[in-house]
Amino acid sequence: MLKRDVREKLIAIVGEENVEDNNASLLAYSYDSTARYQALPDAMVAPRNKHEVAAVVKVCNEHRIPIVPRGSGTNLCAGTTPSEGGIVLIFKHMRKILEIDEENLTITVQSGVYTKDILEAAQQVGLFYPPDPGSMHISQIGGNISENSGGLRGLKYGVTRDYVLGLEIVLPNGEIIQTGGKLAKDVAGYDLTRLYVGAEGTLGVITEAILKLIPQPETKQTMLALYHDLEAAAESVSAIIANRIIPATLEFLDQATVQVVEDYAKIGLPTEAKAVLLIEQDGAAEVVARDMEKIATLCRDNRAFDVQVAQTNEEAEQLTAARRTALSALSRLKPTTILEDATVPRSKIAKMVKAIGEIAEKYQLTICTFGHAGDGNLHPTCLTDARNEQEIELVEKAFAEIFEKAVELGGTITGEHGVGMMKLPYLHLKAGEHGLEAMRSIKKALDPNAIMNPGKMFDPHTKQSTGVEK
Amino acid sequence: MLKRDVREKLIAIVGEENVEDNNASLLAYSYDSTARYQALPDAMVAPRNKHEVAAVVKVCNEHRIPIVPRGSGTNLCAGTTPSEGGIVLIFKHMRKILEIDEENLTITVQSGVYTKDILEAAQQVGLFYPPDPGSMHISQIGGNISENSGGLRGLKYGVTRDYVLGLEIVLPNGEIIQTGGKLAKDVAGYDLTRLYVGAEGTLGVITEAILKLIPQPETKQTMLALYHDLEAAAESVSAIIANRIIPATLEFLDQATVQVVEDYAKIGLPTEAKAVLLIEQDGAAEVVARDMEKIATLCRDNRAFDVQVAQTNEEAEQLTAARRTALSALSRLKPTTILEDATVPRSKIAKMVKAIGEIAEKYQLTICTFGHAGDGNLHPTCLTDARNEQEIELVEKAFAEIFEKAVELGGTITGEHGVGMMKLPYLHLKAGEHGLEAMRSIKKALDPNAIMNPGKMFDPHTKQSTGVEK
CATH class of the missing domain: 3.30.70.3450 (Alpha-Beta Plaits)
Structure with missing residues (x-):
């Protein structure tokens, strides 16, 4: 529960109607689309603009309150589960498409805009926004950027990262920065734009984005x-x-x-x-x-x-x-669906699919596999029941083996879903200890108080909140 | 001059023939292709493989000796001028194309490989490596990656960054890490690959790269x-x-x-x-x-x-x-050619070219302008004489105004040349103070002893060398 003075500060910033901490709300934001992960936040806060985001972040940074930025919660890596409590930041007031620039082929959007609306807005002027994650009908662009979402067109057109030209970011200290721009070329300093793409909300809050569009294929x-x-x-x-x-x-x-x-x-x-x-x-x-x-x-x-x-x-x-219904269709069969996205070089797909089959058989599990063959991004999907603890233990063993196999084949533990809480224990397999250390040092440099989405990607380095009563 | 024990340690690693510190060598590595910047290093070191690179970096980190990784020195931002002394690291023993993978459409190279050789190797199997910086006939891929080089095909095909799938990096602490892979999709942790692209050698030494190839256009x-x-x-x-x-x-x-x-x-x-x-x-x-x-x-x-x-x-x-000879042709006219690369959104090119003309007239300078109109990346080029101090003062004023104008038009101070020493005083114009602070914190986190290419991009945070005698 937020301390009273903190709660009042937040209400003073965003208005009473935009801070929710009744049980129903807390429950609604306690989980995302990932099976088996749940934790209650202390409040849901819905800022109305970037200045309110910045002010909220400043309060949270002062009181060491965790912030979990959340789009529509469609991620599959427990990336927005408020595992350390704190506030869930939502973007329902930041849904504006700010501009389509037909001369520079860009679209500028607030982070709460639905992915589908970007595709449609582009299409209306004969342009094309290629990234099409499975959840694009309800996912928000802020979430897509934070997870560097992929989709069915990755092979030819790349992923979300390849279409982000510039960002407006609220840093963990509450300062607002602009990166990139309507520019095909920009090498002024470190590439903060791409660092924040796929950072899973652990380095700050994205409030706006300039996205690249291309001509609509004929x-x-x-x-x-x-x-x-x-x-x-x-x-x-x-x-x-x-x-x-x-x-x-x-x-x-x-x-x-x-x-x-x-x-x-x-x-x-x-x-x-x-x-x-x-x-x-x-x-x-x-x-x-x-x-x-x-x-x-x-x-x-x-x-x-x-x-x-x-x-x-x-x-x-x-x-x-x-094809897009695959996940929904599979989830009808058993109470719990665990969808993974081990990814390998394209040339290793047959080996990987075979290995998945063998691992499923070894542990006597039902694993269906589909995915993006063109880019080696497979979705082995386990149909199970979270209440069956014995089976879940086997599922975990099986997936650990799948990740190891993927890395052994020159692949990665996650192609497009992200690390979140779900793959946190496996990140070292891909990044190596020294790579992980480099990532952690970046996290610590930009978010010294570990307020931004703590418990995702790697274990938080510090977490003594002074703004929450346990 | 390197202290004797340090010199001996370096010789023990790379062999006597690969440490040069006679006057002629020091002079040869005291400048790059940028007019008006020169500083003597303490030695040139040419490691024979990544393990030697790692060992050299460890020695330098221990003794706080600056390391300037250098390809062919074709950069135009004083990015490889050894302004703080130390060693210049060159890659003449690391020129191998390690693999062309026709199934995954990748080429794996050591950082000393010439850009042109990559284009040609790809072409021989009907594949295409699009980035074509002006210096591609002699530039090395390690330099291209560190500067995120652009070229004439940026509009349609993007820049070097868009073709780097994975890197092998020696961190400033001397540890070797691998990032990315032969993967179209990979979201396992922060995007270190793209952070190092364009980092100008300030965060570590790139020793190997996996590059993406595409089918050769018909x-x-x-x-x-x-x-x-x-x-x-x-x-x-x-x-x-x-x-x-x-x-x-x-x-x-x-x-x-x-x-x-x-x-x-x-x-x-x-x-x-x-x-x-x-x-x-x-x-x-x-x-x-x-x-x-x-x-x-x-x-x-x-x-x-x-x-x-x-x-x-x-x-x-x-x-x-x-078109590619433009720079060489221009440099014949006056003793000093200063080539800039202020970049604006494509729609602002006419405004920018006009502004450049007005600024040239205001200061009575000869500025020719050519560049990549499709991506707004212009190269206003000033023909002058570095010995004419009075005129050089005007040149500096003129370029400061050009950068301000570019940023005012939604552009950037550098589209493809990098910051180096040359644009260091202007980086805040584009990045803003808080953005600059974020970049500096990343630098400090990954290179706490400020050994990697100090004095480039921003002022070094510390520089007490214990391995060099003044």
Whole structure:
């Protein structure tokens, strides 16, 4: 519970209606989309503008109160679980698209803007914001930036980081800084912009962003390639890239996932296939047509038993929409769904999927795998029950092995979900002890009182709050 | 001069032949490509591998000896001038291309590899490494990464940062870390990779890099558009982008530059034009043909009095090669050439070029302007004489005004050259005091003894060497 004087200070800044600390509110902000992580905050605070954010941060810094900046809470790494209590900062009053600049191809937004609204605003003027994380219909851009969200178009178009040109940040000391700008080139000092992308809210609060837009691709085509075995699908992926074609989307689904998605979406997916690739190309009409033809041939050459090209836009939309439902579809099957995102170099996908299968079998677990084959970003998803402690112990062992295997193959413990609380115990596998030490020293330098989202990414270095009563 | 015991320790690590401290060597490493900056180091050290780099850094850290990592010294910001003495670290033994991975589209290189060799190695297997800084024929990739070098293809393809997937870094404490990997997606902890890109050697020594390659564009076309006035050229740039075309290259040269380049290259450049755009598009043949036709029409609609399309590859090569000689050509005219790279949002180019002209006139200086119009990265170049103290004072005043104007227009003090010593006094203009403080705190956290390239980017926080005799 916040001390009375702290509570009053916060109310003086944001107004009484924007500080909530009744039980219902605290419960609502005690968890995000990650199974098995929950902790009550001391209050929810909703500042109305950057100056209020700065003032709130100053109060929290003075009283050593943890701040958990939270978008829509769609993250899958327990990145916004208020594990150390404190306040959850939400951005419901900061939802403005401030500007679309068609000459410089940028969009400037407040951090509470929904990702989908950015895509749509760009589309309305013939421009394109490519990052499309699975949760884009409800996720907020501040969260996307803090988690460096990926999505289905990472292979060809990159991730959120590649579209952030500038940020407005409230530092942990409450000062506001601007980084970057509407600039394709800017090397004035350290790249704070990219340091804050993916920093998971541990280094400050992002209040505004300048994002890069690109011309909308002229046209798009979608196909499915069906396989009797996984290796053939992986070899097709390699063959496509080896032929110097970079598709806009190159998704992999295993049979279990296809079956579950079909049960859910009922659009006639090929449940008889052991592995399916969903492939999309966009660009100029001639190029797309030529690429799709080549891709179809390469898939057949690599033992696809069928290649189905979507005949209409609606059909294509249905296919990608179905792929996007994978997580929702899988979560219907068992009480608890644990979605992971171990990532490997593209050439190691077959090895990784095979290893996941072996690990699942070893621990007798149900793990379905789908993901972004084009960029090696897999989503092994375990269907389990958090109440079954015995099984959960096995799940943890299995995932630890999966992470180790990914790193062994030259990969990483997380491709697009972030570290949060969930991968904190594994970060050393990828970063190494000295790398971890370097990261911690940056954290300590910028947030000496450890108020910013403590308990995420690594253990907090200090946490004696003077503003909260236990 | 290095103390005898330190000198012996260094020789024990790298061998006697790889420590040079005779006067000729010290003089050779006392300056880089930046006019008016010079300082003698205490020694040149050339480690043979990363372990030797690490051992050298440990010795230097112990004795607080400044380390200046240096590629070919082609930077234009006095980024490798050993202003605090110490050792200059060179990479002549670390020039190996370690691997081209055609499946993951990566190239792994040691930091001493020449940029041009990377482009050529990629090209040989039908792949493409887009960053092409002006000095790419002799620059080394370690320097490119440390300066986040840009080039002519920034608009469409981005800068060095966009192609660095992973790094091997020797930290200031002498520990070796690996960041990133052959991964399109990786969010395991802070983005150390991008923090070190553009850190100008102030946070550690880069020893190896994994770079991203992309498929080689099928075809390329080049044209010149000639104008009677600058505004018309700037409006053409805006019109091209407004029509959702992103050319591979979109360069601007003013009349003075065109004349000087023509005097030098003698290829029949249109010296009668007040402003010239050099435009290149690459990609699939149909798309390039269509884009070039549209671009030509847009240029004519925006008052180009002539549009000349290169008829052969040789002719096209000649044009871009001529553009690349701009700096060399200009440097023939006066004893001292000071090349700047104030950068503004693309939409502000006309305003910026006009302001540069007014400032030149105000101070009665010769400033030629050329640069990357597509990304707002201009190179106002002052032809002067460093021995004329009175004029140099005016030059400094003029550039200070140019930087202020750039920032006022939403731009930056440096688009691709870096801060180094040269822009150190101006960094606060772009970063702001709190941003600068955040950067300094990162520097202090990672390099507490201030041994890494001290005196660059910001004033060193401490510099009591115990390993050098004054």
